[in-house]
Amino acid sequence: MVFIMLAYLKHSHEPKFWCLKKPNFLTAGLLLLLFPFPALAEFSITSAEVRLQDNLYLMDANLDYTLTGAAIEALNNGVTLPLVLTISIERERRYWWDETIATQTQRYQLKFYALTEQYLVEDLKTERQETFPTLSAALTALGKLRNLPLIETTWIKPEGTYWVYLQIYLDIESLPVPLRPTAHLSSKWRLSSEWYLCPLQPIKP
Amino acid sequence: MSSATNQTLKRWASRGVALVLFATLLTSLWMVADALENSKRFESLYSTLLLINAVAFLALLTLIALNLSDLINAVKKRRAGARLTVSLMILLVILSTMPVLVLYYFSIEFLHQRLDAWLDVKVEQALTDALELSRAALDARLREALQDTKMVAEDLASLTDDVMGVHLSHSLNRNGAAELTLMTPSGKVLVFSTADDQEGRLLLLPNRPNDSVLLQLKQADTYVNLEPLGKQGLNIRVVVKFKTTQGNQVRLLQALFPMTERLSQLTNHVQTALVNYKQRLYLQKHFKLNFTLVLSLVLLITLASVVWMAFFAAQRFVAPLSNLADGTRAVAGGNYTKQLPITHFDELGFLVQSFNDMTRKIAQASDEVKHSQQLADSQRAYLEAVLERLSSGVISLDYEQRLRTVNPAANQILGLPLSHKLGHFFLQLQHEHPALCALCQAIHPYLSDNVHDWREEITLFGTGGRKILICRGTQLSFSSPDQPTGGYVIVFDDVTTLIQAQREAAWSEVARRLAHEIKNPLTPIQLSAERLQQKLLRKLTPPEAEMLERMTNTIIQQVETMKEMVNAFSEYAKTPKMHWQKLDLNEVIEEVIELYNHLPVPIHLALDDDIPLIEADCGRLRQVLHNLIKNAMEVPATDNFITVKTQVVQEDNSIELCVQDRGPGVPLELLDKIFEPYVTTKPKGTGLGLAIVKKIIDEHGGIVWIENRQGGCVIIRLPVIF
Numbered sequence: 050m051v052f053i054m055l056a057y058l059k060h061s062h063e064p065k066f067w068c069l070k071k072p073n074f075l076t077a078g079l080l081l082l083l084f085p086f087p088a089l090a091e092f093s094i095t096s097a098e099v100r101l102q103d104n105l106y107l108m109d110a111n112l113d114y115t116l117t118g119a120a121i122e123a124l125n126n127g128v129t130l131p132l133v134l135t136i137s138i139e140r141e142r143r144y145w146w147d148e149t150i151a152t153q154t155q156r157y158q159l160k161f162y163a164l165t166e167q168y169l170v171e172d173l174k175t176e177r178q179e180t181f182p183t184l185s186a187a188l189t190a191l192g193k194l195r196n197l198p199l200i201e202t203t204w205i206k207p208e209g210t211y212w213v214y215l216q217i218y219l220d221i222e223s224l225p226v227p228l229r230p231t232a233h234l235s236s237k238w239r240l241s242s243e244w245y246l247c248p249l250q251p252i253k254p
Numbered sequence: 255m256s257s258a259t260n261q262t263l264k265r266w267a268s269r270g271v272a273l274v275l276f277a278t279l280l281t282s283l284w285m286v287a288d289a290l291e292n293s294k295r296f297e298s299l300y301s302t303l304l305l306i307n308a309v310a311f312l313a314l315l316t317l318i319a320l321n322l323s324d325l326i327n328a329v330k331k332r333r334a335g336a337r338l339t340v341s342l343m344i345l346l347v348i349l350s351t352m353p354v355l356v357l358y359y360f361s362i363e364f365l366h367q368r369l370d371a372w373l374d375v376k377v378e379q380a381l382t383d384a385l386e387l388s389r390a391a392l393d394a395r396l397r398e399a400l401q402d403t404k405m406v407a408e409d410l411a412s413l414t415d416d417v418m419g420v421h422l423s424h425s426l427n428r429n430g431a432a433e434l435t436l437m438t439p440s441g442k443v444l445v446f447s448t449a450d451d452q453e454g455r456l457l458l459l460p461n462r463p464n465d466s467v468l469l470q471l472k473q474a475d476t477y478v479n480l481e482p483l484g485k486q487g488l489n490i491r492v493v494v495k496f497k498t499t500q501g502n503q504v505r506l507l508q509a510l511f512p513m514t515e516r517l518s519q520l521t522n523h524v525q526t527a528l529v530n531y532k533q534r535l536y537l538q539k540h541f542k543l544n545f546t547l548v549l550s551l552v553l554l555i556t557l558a559s560v561v562w563m564a565f566f567a568a569q570r571f572v573a574p575l576s577n578l579a580d581g582t583r584a585v586a587g588g589n590y591t592k593q594l595p596i597t598h599f600d601e602l603g604f605l606v607q608s609f610n611d612m613t614r615k616i617a618q619a620s621d622e623v624k625h626s627q628q629l630a631d632s633q634r635a636y637l638e639a640v641l642e643r644l645s646s647g648v649i650s651l652d653y654e655q656r657l658r659t660v661n662p663a664a665n666q667i668l669g670l671p672l673s674h675k676l677g678h679f680f681l682q683l684q685h686e687h688p689a690l691c692a693l694c695q696a697i698h699p700y701l702s703d704n705v706h707d708w709r710e711e712i713t714l715f716g717t718g719g720r721k722i723l724i725c726r727g728t729q730l731s732f733s734s735p736d737q738p739t740g741g742y743v744i745v746f747d748d749v750t751t752l753i754q755a756q757r758e759a760a761w762s763e764v765a766r767r768l769a770h771e772i773k774n775p776l777t778p779i780q781l782s783a784e785r786l787q788q789k790l791l792r793k794l795t796p797p798e799a800e801m802l803e804r805m806t807n808t809i810i811q812q813v814e815t816m817k818e819m820v821n822a823f824s825e826y827a828k829t830p831k832m833h834w835q836k837l838d839l840n841e842v843i844e845e846v847i848e849l850y851n852h853l854p855v856p857i858h859l860a861l862d863d864d865i866p867l868i869e870a871d872c873g874r875l876r877q878v879l880h881n882l883i884k885n886a887m888e889v890p891a892t893d894n895f896i897t898v899k900t901q902v903v904q905e906d907n908s909i910e911l912c913v914q915d916r917g918p919g920v921p922l923e924l925l926d927k928i929f930e931p932y933v934t935t936k937p938k939g940t941g942l943g944l945a946i947v948k949k950i951i952d953e954h955g956g957i958v959w960i961e962n963r964q965g966g967c968v969i970i971r972l973p974v975i976f
């Protein structure tokens with residue numbers, strides 16, 4: 050039981066469960082009570098890299114959003130799928146837990162536009178909408194992350210060792226209310242990637 | 255803090271926790287229902303609320319389990335009221351569960367069967383048709399937009415890139431597009447022209463087509479589609495590929511045509527309605543699952559609450575009865591101060607009130623009994639104290655003549671530890687302690703004849719020597735169920751010294767009177783007789799003189815005898831000071847016998863060599879021996895011989911001395927008073943010999959008596975020194 054809980058927490062939407070910033074213990078508890086077997090990750094992060102441009106660290110990443118049949122069925126029936134990308138920058142500390150320098154969350158909505166039978170991707174931060182004729186085109190566009198501004202160089206100390214943690218997942222708690230219990234209980238709905246680590250090289254003086 | 259207060263606190267805490275849980279459950283259930291109604295208020299909390307409900311339900315179950323385990327324990331320990339609580343609980347739970355279960359069954363049935371049938375209306379087709387109709391309506395507008403854009407593209411094809419910007423603005427104004435953009439096939443913007451948006455702001459960035467559109471344009475020359483563009487609403491995006499006449503370069507012209515507000519609104523409504531309907535249709539099974547989940551939660555929580563409330567109600571109902579049962583047990587166990595709290599003012603309250611009255615009265619009665627007991631105890635202690643300090647010995651016997659009480663004075667007077675013999679038959683004690691023989695023999699007739707009051711003078715000889723007791727007995731007249739005929743109280747006083755003192759005083763008085771009244775006249779009588787003899791002897795004739803001499807001599811002789819007699823008596827009455835010393839009785843006997851060896855009567859000695867020492871006055875003991883041996887020698891017998899015997903008597907720890915002759919013994923009628931003065935069997939005896947013997951032996955604390963065994967036998971017992 051404890052193992053399952055740890056596994057869940059490891060795959061939950063926080064950078065590291067031992068940081069205990071906002072652990073989703075309630076959800077974990079519910080899962081433990083009602084659904085005691087581990088989830089299968091359908092999402093993955095293929096690659097990610099950080100580069101420096103004009104005192105700003107930018108990120109390029111290739112994300113693989115592979116939807117399950119259940120999710121596609123729901124999408125085609127008008128259910129909006131909330132997708133989240135969490136990025137956390139942490140500084141390594143030798144004798145203590147790593148320090149979180151910054152965290153940012155990118156929220157997207159994927160929905161089916163019945164009038165023109167297109168798929169619509171909306172960035173909730175910028176409120177920018179894009180339409181795609183096919184689902185795969187939409188997912189490909191979503192998975193191609195380019196020039197995402199991460200952090201300014203002033204926040205990064207030259208002597209430190211920094212890591213960028215990435216995770217993508219389907220945010221069950223933003224699904225329509227009736228779907229949530231099913232989504233929590235079914236592995237078909239627990240779509241989440243492993244945590245992906247990529248180094249962030251500070252500028253040497 | 256007392257355990258009762260603790261228990262009350264615990265009970266109230268448990269009720270408080272349960273009430274809070276119940277309230278939390280109700281609130282969260284209401285919030286869940288609200289969230290399910292598509293309300294935005296608690297939507298974000300839905301999962302958490304479900305979890306809270308589940309946890310609260312588990313907590314409620316735990317509470318119930320704890321209560322249940324307590325109850326099972328109580329039943330096992332046969333605690334008062336436990337079985338009644340169980341019966342009541344089962345009844346209450348059955349009564350309240352049945353309707354809830356029926357309601358639950360019908361709700362689920364309605365939700366899964368009836369509701370589906372009710373909602374099974376062909377709406378989807380209608381909505382799809384409406385959407386199709388919207389598309390058809392929009393198609394004309396799409397074609398028109400494509401046509402317009404193509405015309406602009408044809409115009410632009412003949413121009414160079416430099417002047418295209420100006421022409422683009424003109425075209426924008428002419429064909430009603432919101433934005434015209436000229437791009438390379440890779441999507442790079444060359445020129446763009448935009449109209450003010452709906453709020454009058456100028457757009458600074460062109461709305462580029464995405465990669466998939468550009469990809470499509472690699473195979474096709476035109477792209478036209480409706481696209482929702484965020485705040486800009488529904489737009490027609492048209493992209494036309496053309497080649498410039500000068501330079502033969504491929505260019506893309508994108509035009510964005512906003513829909514009229516009315517049309518945009520209508521199509522949006524149709525689209526939203528269809529999407530919502532499809533979504534609802536899709537979510538229907540999930541809705542049902544959720545409703546079932548919530549209904550089941552409500553059912554479980556209701557059942558748990560019902561069970562808990564049944565606990566509460568049963569315990570509340572049974573509590574006074576349990577208290578009564580506990581109270582009854584306490585009273586049975588001897589706690590008469592038990593008072594029960596009256597919590598109900600009904601028949602049960604009346605019962606409790608009656609119980610309290612009853613225990614109060616029992617407690618009062620018990621107090622009175624205790625008080626009487628204390629009174630009796632104090633009286634008993636008082637009596638014991640009096641008895642202990644009494645100089646008279648007191649013995650009480652029960653109706654079976656067993657020894658009940660003995661006071662210390664009785665032990666001291668009898669010289670026996672009778673206190674250790676309580677419960678023994680008194681008359682049987684004489685076998686164990688021969689010293690008690692005289693006492694037992696004396697009182698036995700009174701006890702067997704049930705004489706009510708009696709008085710007796712008893713002489714005992716024991717370790718303390720000879721004792722004269724004045725003994726009084728009374729039959730106790732009380733009777734009770736366990737002592738049917740009462741018993742006896744025997745009180746005795748040691749009057750040895752008193753009697754001796756009285757006797758001595760009496761004899762002294764007699765001696766004084768004899769001396770005064772008899773001895774005094776004797777001298778003048780004697781002198782007168784002598785003088786008569788002297789004066790008349792010479793004047794009388796010889797025969798007369800002889801007669802005178804004979805008579806006066808008789809007078810003088812008799813007076814002399816009388817004088818001797820009076821002297822002897824005063825000697826007896828005198829009580830010279832005793833010279834106590836330790837001595838061996840055998841030695842004294844041998845010394846005295848030595849003086850009589852030359853006499854014709856043989857004396858046989860049978861002395862026990864192992865006799866212990868005694869404490870006595872040697873001279874007076876010699877006198878005793880002289881008197882006894884003289885008496886024995888003077889008995890009228892032809893072959894008289896005297897036996898002197900000593901021996902130890904273990905029973906009363908004394909030395910016995912026997913002086914026996916072979917004479918005729920003492921006549922039976924004189925046996926009782928032979929030791930009194932002037933009682934004698936001898937014709938010439940003074941009658942004081944044995945009286946003096948008795949007096950001296952009395953002074954030594956001994957005892958003397960005479961028996962007839964082949965002659966007279968005087969027996970003396972003297973106490974041994976410890």
